[in-house]
Amino acid sequence: MENRPLSPHIQIYKWHISSLVSISHRITGIINFFAITLICIWFALMLLGESNYQIIKIFLETFLGKFILIGITWSFSFQMLSEIRHLIMDLGYGFELQTTRITGLLVIFGSIILTILIYIIGRGLI
Amino acid sequence: MVKLSLPKNSEVKKGKYFKDKTGSKNLRKVNIYRWDPSTEENPRIDTYEVDMDNCPSKVLDILNKIKNEIDSTITYRRSCAHGVCGSCAMNMGGKNGLACTTPHAEIEGDIDIYPLPHLKVKKDLIGDLDGLYKQYQSIEPWLKNNSTKETTEIYQSKEDRAKLDGAYECIMCACCSTSCPSYWWNGDKYLGPAVLLQAYRWIIDSRDEERKARLKKVSDELKLYRCHTILNCTNACPKGLNPAKAIAEIKKMLATANV
Numbered sequence: 001m002e003n004r005p006l007s008p009h010i011q012i013y014k015w016h017i018s019s020l021v022s023i024s025h026r027i028t029g030i031i032n033f034f035a036i037t038l039i040c041i042w043f044a045l046m047l048l049g050e051s052n053y054q055i056i057k058i059f060l061e062t063f064l065g066k067f068i069l070i071g072i073t074w075s076f077s078f079q080m081l082s083e084i085r086h087l088i089m090d091l092g093y094g095f096e097l098q099t100t101r102i103t104g105l106l107v108i109f110g111s112i113i114l115t116i117l118i119y120i121i122g123r124g125l126i
Numbered sequence: 127m128v129k130l131s132l133p134k135n136s137e138v139k140k141g142k143y144f145k146d147k148t149g150s151k152n153l154r155k156v157n158i159y160r161w162d163p164s165t166e167e168n169p170r171i172d173t174y175e176v177d178m179d180n181c182p183s184k185v186l187d188i189l190n191k192i193k194n195e196i197d198s199t200i201t202y203r204r205s206c207a208h209g210v211c212g213s214c215a216m217n218m219g220g221k222n223g224l225a226c227t228t229p230h231a232e233i234e235g236d237i238d239i240y241p242l243p244h245l246k247v248k249k250d251l252i253g254d255l256d257g258l259y260k261q262y263q264s265i266e267p268w269l270k271n272n273s274t275k276e277t278t279e280i281y282q283s284k285e286d287r288a289k290l291d292g293a294y295e296c297i298m299c300a301c302c303s304t305s306c307p308s309y310w311w312n313g314d315k316y317l318g319p320a321v322l323l324q325a326y327r328w329i330i331d332s333r334d335e336e337r338k339a340r341l342k343k344v345s346d347e348l349k350l351y352r353c354h355t356i357l358n359c360t361n362a363c364p365k366g367l368n369p370a371k372a373i374a375e376i377k378k379m380l381a382t383a384n385v
Contacts, residue, residue, distance in 0.1 A: 003135055004163070004246040004247055004254070005133075005135050005136035005161055005169050005246075006132055006133055006244060006245070007159070007217075007241040007242065007243055007244060007245050007247050007253055008132060008138060008240055008243060009243035009244035009307075010130055010243075010307065010310070012238070012240055012243065013220055013243055013358070014219070016358075018355075018356060018357035018358075018361070019307075019356050019357065022354060022355065023356075086355060089355050089374060090374065090377065091378070092371065092374050092378050095357075095360065095370055095371035095374065096368075
């Protein structure tokens with residue numbers, strides 16, 4: 001009796017838009033936690049002098065630096081849109097299956113569009 | 127606790143292969159989770175080649191066909207075969223549902239059949255639902271009304287009765303609860319969508335007088351708020367009900383009522 005196996009769960013369960021958005025919400029939440037810490041450290045370093053500012057600037061212009069910046073932008077965009085979706089759900093709306101699929105897709109594509117928009121505006125391209 | 131991998135005794139091994147003997151050209155491979163409590167062996171996946179020309183449309187029909195014609199040792203629960211009793215709840219093609227109402231044509235590729243996820247397996251496709259039934263008992267799913275005598279009728283308006291639609295139809299098949307990752311990791315404390323939908327059903331019943339006590343009872347970090355609106359439950363429900371919305375309504379009531 002004690003030896004009863006546990007039936008497979010996450011290994012076999014099919015993903016759908018809502019579960020993907022939900023897990024991504026958590027992952028981006030963790031990323032944002034570290035991102036904010038990193039940004040705070042950068043700001044603190046800048047207060048310590050111009051040479052620090054230069055070092056950070058050089059780092060942010062490397063490929064890795066740009067990747068991190070764009071990644072953080074996406075992560076914040078996703079978290080924000082997903083949080084709005086959850087807020088609406090907390091009010092009791094948007095639980096119909098079709099609606100959850102649409103709002104889920106809106107969050108996914110919206111976060112990508114928002115990232116591009118922020119990039120374009122930040123670069124002064126428009 | 128979140129544990130993504132299966133314990134050692136639950137790792138699934140490759141099992142037997144049952145080749146088709148009918149000579150049919152319309153074959154489908156059906157992979158079925160098997161575990162025999164009389165042996166010390168790990169669970170395994172047996173593969174059956176099934177003649178689809180002589181098989182009705184639902185997944186339960188495949189199972190019956192295998193049991194009758196290929197391998198009589200396979201074990202699963204079934205009863206009504208019309209989506210009313212909830213016995214044949216299992217995981218098919220990665221999604222929970224009732225075998226008797228799930229058409230196999232909707233599953234692409236090989237048909238994978240597993241027991242309901244994250245349960246202690248009793249045998250083959252039968253999972254142990256005792257924990258869920260105990261939780262169901264804990265919400266006291268019966269009418270509590272002390273102010274009226276047993277012989278008097280308790281009236282309910284059509285509007286109040288309509289509130290129960292979408293909640294009373296639940297057949298407690300456990301498809302929703304066993305699809306919920308929160309229930310997988312915290313099933314010992316979190317009540318899960320099936321039981322919370324029933325809790326909701328009694329909370330909103332106008333004839334019930336224990337509304338406040340019921341709300342207070344589920345108002346708990348673990349019992350209720352482990353729901354993170356992943357919505358696996360609503361996606362899985364074979365009766366088309368919406369446990370996630372019911373849970374959100376309970377949260378809303380707790381946020382607005384003075385309990």
